[in-house]
Amino acid sequence: MTYLAKSPWIIHYDASSCNGCDIEILACLTPMYDVERFGIINTGNPKHADIFVVTGSVNEQNREVILNIYNQMPDPKVAVAVGICATSGGVFRECYNVAGGIDKLIPVDVYVMGCAARPESIIDGIVTALGILEKKRSEGASAPVVTDHHMNKEHHKHAEGGVQ
Numbered sequence: 001m002t003y004l005a006k007s008p009w010i011i012h013y014d015a016s017s018c019n020g021c022d023i024e025i026l027a028c029l030t031p032m033y034d035v036e037r038f039g040i041i042n043t044g045n046p047k048h049a050d051i052f053v054v055t056g057s058v059n060e061q062n063r064e065v066i067l068n069i070y071n072q073m074p075d076p077k078v079a080v081a082v083g084i085c086a087t088s089g090g091v092f093r094e095c096y097n098v099a100g101g102i103d104k105l106i107p108v109d110v111y112v113m114g115c116a117a118r119p120e121s122i123i124d125g126i127v128t129a130l131g132i133l134e135k136k137r138s139e140g141a142s143a144p145v146v147t148d149h150h151m152n153k154e155h156h157k158h159a160e161g162g163v164q
Contacts, residue, residue, distance in 0.1 A: 007039035008130055011049035013069055015102065016092075017056030020116030021083035025053065027119045028126075035123055038130065046072040051129050052079045052106075057089040058099040070106045070146060076136035078129040080110045083117045090115060106146050 014022050028035040029042060043049050046069045058066065070079065081102050084090040089100040102108060109132050112125035 007041060008050040008133060009041045009043045009048050010051040010053050010126070011043055011046050011069065011073070012053045012055070013062075013066065015054050015056035015062045015066060015086065016059055017083060017085050018116075021055035021085070021114075021122075024116050024119050024122060025055065025082065028122050033119045033123060035126065038123075038127065040126060040130075046070075047074065049073050050077060050133055051126065052077060053082055053126070054079065054086050054102045055082045057085045057092050058102055058105050059095075059097045060099075061097075063099070063105060066102060066105055067146060076133060078109045078133045078136070079106055080112060080125055080129050081108045082112045082122055082125065084113060084115045087111045087113060 012022075012025055027033060040051075046052075050073075052070055052073060054066065056062075070077070079102070081087045085092060085101070087101045087103070087108075089098050092098045093100060099105070110125045110129045112121050114121055117125075
């Protein structure tokens, strides 16, 4: 990880998970794991966030919310899928109302595997996201506005994964 020009802010959204990964994300904020040592701050406003952290799978009720949060974030932005539900739909992927992981809806930059994902893995994924964010900032990259019917298919080829 290189020197960051400003502290990255994350926004977390629970997209219908069992709350296992949510509890682990909250554990990252405690003094034991202290994710704030990297300058990371959790915010509730997508207009202030640099990194979008999502747990849970996409379904019909949260599809619009995920799109709204993602599209309100300023460029450059990074999306992180935390847990097996966010990456593939997990144990809920065969349910009638589950569309799959969040990469079915928005471009994902980092995948953090696990059920529930361990705090160490989540922090590793966020640090990986910081590197991607800095690269996007230096390149002046901007993400397209994502709609429900439009998804950048090329992004899947460039997404980094395997953070376990």
